[in-house]
Amino acid sequence: MEATKRLLEALKELKKAELKEFIWHLCNGVAADIEPIPRGNLEEADRQDVVDCMVEQYSDDAGKITVQVLRNIKQNNLANHLESKLQEGVCVCVCVNIYIYIYIYRHEIKILLPVEPQPIQSDGKRRSMTQSSQEFKRKKLQEMGDEIYIPAKSQRKGSALLITNIVFDYEVNNRPGAEIDEENMEWLLRALGYNVEKRRNLSGEAIDREVRNFSKLLSGHRDADSTFVVIMSHGARINNKDAILGVHYHLSRNPNDVYFVDETFSHLNSVNCPALIDKPKVILINACRGGGVEVPDQVPRPDTWVHWKTDFVCFMSTVPDTASYRNTKTGSHFINYILDVFCECAHEDDLMELFRKVTNCMATRPGRTFDKLLPCLERTSLTKKFYLFPGL
CATH class of the missing domain: 3.40.50.1460 (Rossmann fold)
Structure with missing residues (x-):
């Protein structure tokens, strides 16, 4: 629910012409591996309708795709702001082999999460980035x-x-x-x-x-x-x-x-x-x-x-x-x-x-x-x- 609210807040920042361009990208393809939303689903859609359609079609990827479309239409500041807000709302589960590092430096507390491991490749490799201290x-x-x-x-x-x-x-x-x-x-x-x-x-x-x-x-x-x-x-x-x-x-x-x-x-x-x-x-x-x-x-x-x-x-x-x-x-x-x-x-x-x-x-x-x-x-x-x- 919180993520959906963030998406709606982002779309409210778009002017009418910008929202139209945003919808065009959703219907014509954001990227080769992202299935477009049928045009009829977004015909005469308002901002809330757009968010609902994206959540219904893309589920948990709706936020990531919204950020990508915003960048496609050169709304980079808005994309960066939304990406930051979405990351703030991510719940972190601590389980086996996942660690949270907390650094206290000059009275600043900084929490660093390990980078998500690379997806397993066709050759069986799965790399992970060694972090600096x-x-x-x-x-x-x-x-x-x-x-x-x-x-x-x-x-x-x-x-x-x-x-x-x-x-x-x-x-x-x-x-x-x-x-x-x-x-x-x-x-x-x-x-x-x-x-x-x-x-x-x-x-x-x-x-x-x-x-x-x-x-x-x-x-x-x-x-x-x-x-x-x-x-x-x-x-x-x-x-x-x-x-x-x-x-x-x-x-x-x-x-x-x-x-x-x-x-x-x-x-x-x-x-x-x-x-x-x-x-x-x-x-x-x-x-x-x-x-x-x-x-x-x-x-x-x-x-x-x-x-x-x-x-x-x-x-x-x-x-x-x-x-x-x-x-x-x-x-x-x-x-x-x-x-x-x-x-x-x-x-x-x-x-x-x-x-x-x-x-x-x-x-x-x-x-x-x-x-x-x-x-x-x-x-x-x-x-x-x-x-x-x-x-x-």
Whole structure:
């Protein structure tokens, strides 16, 4: 009952046109794995009717789906507020192997719940994220001073964008198993404390638009301490540039349906995304690979000159002119090794050390010679060590 009340309160914040757009998404599909509500059920529906229909169709998932639709219609502040309120109302049951950790620090009581374990995978794996401790975090901040990126005070680390292309216009280009990568990456990002904006099956132009829109999320980035952008699709090298293929791509019929990875750096640089100045911007690309500027005056900084493309790190699944392999049942090697290493080591290693361990694992993995992959760091300009501090 309390959760239903929260949903209704959220919908009351929407204007008439915004409510209409909200209903449109419910009827036309929020995501590929969420069944749409029949149009007739929401014809001439008011806010209470919408909530009732969602609860009836989605049961306990109604709140989560409401948050997703709000983000789809760019009501990010309202989505974050609702998500927070829904989490406050969750009843916690203490049972075997579930523990509640209470930290008292500077007169503040903070209750941390272990991150929900990853769903069991087709290979039988079920990962769990090892949590950092407040003591470790305080020690690192004291020891490293200006050599470490200082986390934001809020528990939320920021927003992450996850784009996955699975189904293409030309069936031969479909990426079976990529849905597992999507599920794995979404779980990992949420386990690290990020609010995930998920998009699927986009053209090159649509990828560009989504990354550009993501860079404009002032409220999502202003109070964040970092961000992740993850793009998974087919890839190619075009004119010596890394390109991500859109779902309409065809070598002869539609060769221009691509998104160049370089555009990600442009959209998130200091000019186009000032809210992320001095904050790590982590770009993960899972695909094959066939100076300074003036900052706008409104950016609160002691000086107005900053490097244009600093604080980036881009980790790609393979070196140039090399294919990237994906298992149709367990997902990509690259994504699986990232999850393995991050779950085991992110509580104590900085990001570059995590990437080094992923690279080492992939370089030494047993198997056939031709599918031994070597990930590659590109355009890295982190000026400090970046610790993820999972759970804090």
